[in-house]
Amino acid sequence: MFARPHLNPLAKTLLLGLIALNVTIEAVLFAADLGLVGTRQWRPLIYQNAAFWAGLLHNWRPNYTAQPWTMFITYAFLHGGIMHLLGNMLTLWLIGRMAIVRAGPKGFVLIYVLSAIGGALMFGALTLSARPMVGASGALFGLVGAILYWRWSDRRRLGLDQWPVLKTALILGVLNLLLWLLMGGLLAWETHLGGFIAGWLGAAALAFFRKRRRARRRSAR
Numbered sequence: 001m002f003a004r005p006h007l008n009p010l011a012k013t014l015l016l017g018l019i020a021l022n023v024t025i026e027a028v029l030f031a032a033d034l035g036l037v038g039t040r041q042w043r044p045l046i047y048q049n050a051a052f053w054a055g056l057l058h059n060w061r062p063n064y065t066a067q068p069w070t071m072f073i074t075y076a077f078l079h080g081g082i083m084h085l086l087g088n089m090l091t092l093w094l095i096g097r098m099a100i101v102r103a104g105p106k107g108f109v110l111i112y113v114l115s116a117i118g119g120a121l122m123f124g125a126l127t128l129s130a131r132p133m134v135g136a137s138g139a140l141f142g143l144v145g146a147i148l149y150w151r152w153s154d155r156r157r158l159g160l161d162q163w164p165v166l167k168t169a170l171i172l173g174v175l176n177l178l179l180w181l182l183m184g185g186l187l188a189w190e191t192h193l194g195g196f197i198a199g200w201l202g203a204a205a206l207a208f209f210r211k212r213r214r215a216r217r218r219s220a221r
Contacts, residue, residue, distance in 0.1 A: 011100045014108065017081065018096075019089050022136060025077055026085040050074035051132035056125045075159035076116040088136045092143075099143045102150055103206060111202040115142020115195040122194020131186075138191040142199025149203040172196070 007015065034041035049063050052075035056068045078083040100108040119138020127133075152165045172192075180187040 007097060007100065010105050011108075014105050015093070015096050017098055018112075021097075022077055022079070022085060022089060022092075026082065027081045029078075039114070047132050047134065051078055051134045052120050052123065053132055054124045055130060061177065064067050072117045072120045073113065075120060075134050076136050076139050078161060079136070080134055084135060088140060091140050092136065095140065095143050095147065099146055103146065103203070105216060106208045109144055110206065111146050111199055112139045114202040115139045115199040118142065118190035118198025118201075119188075119193075119195035122197070123188055123190040125194075126190040127188075133188050133191060135188070135191075137188070138195035141172075141192040141195035142202065145196035145199030145201075146203035149200045149207075153204075153207065 028037065029043045029046060029074040032182060033040060049067065050071065052071045053060060056062055056071065062068055079088065096108070099111065103111055116136075116139040119141065120133070123133055123138075146166060148165055149171055151168075154167065155162055176187065176189045180189050
């Protein structure tokens with residue numbers, strides 16, 4: 001169904017660069033937590049200004065004018081510690097290779113950004129929490145949503161049963177529920193759901209426009 005994830009130089013550079021950016025930000029904040037650089041106030045200061053705060057969509061006062069808009073992206077480059085970062089970056093490397101091979105570098109960036117925004121939108125719409133939300137998992141679930149869309153599309157084209165796609169989606173839902181329970185409700189499942197939906201729709205839109213572009217090229221011959 002999918003091409004083997006052998007990355008060309010541009011795709012590999014993009015994926016490793018994205019991972020390096022996330023690692024660098026958390027490494028600096030972790031070093032600050034330990035008092036090795038800056039001050040221990042760096043992490044709370046960064047969270048105050050770049051995490052996603054649902055209250056800013058209502059009546060909270062932002063720290064700067066653009067904060068209610070920029071937080072839809074910046075939150076996805078912050079993490080809650082080394083283990084949170086490692087889990088997300090390992091996932092990004094494993095599924096990101098499949099997504100970037102199928103979507104191409106530009107399509108990958110589009111799906112990743114849309115998924116981060118979609119995850120934040122769903123979190124802001126559904127949560128009652130006053131806690132900050134950080135992490136790349138909304139974007140990562142968007143990549144999963146895109147991959148499942150491609151699998152669904154391929155199977156539909158071949159006339160195959162869609163149960164494997166539905167089963168994978170159900171497993172993801174159950175895992176989110178279990179983790180939410182185990183973590184005492186601290187899992188941002190709303191972000192995962194929003195990212196997944198945005199990634200699915202982003203992959204569908206990408207396929208639609210690519211199909212139209214191919215049709216225009218054929219008609220122009």
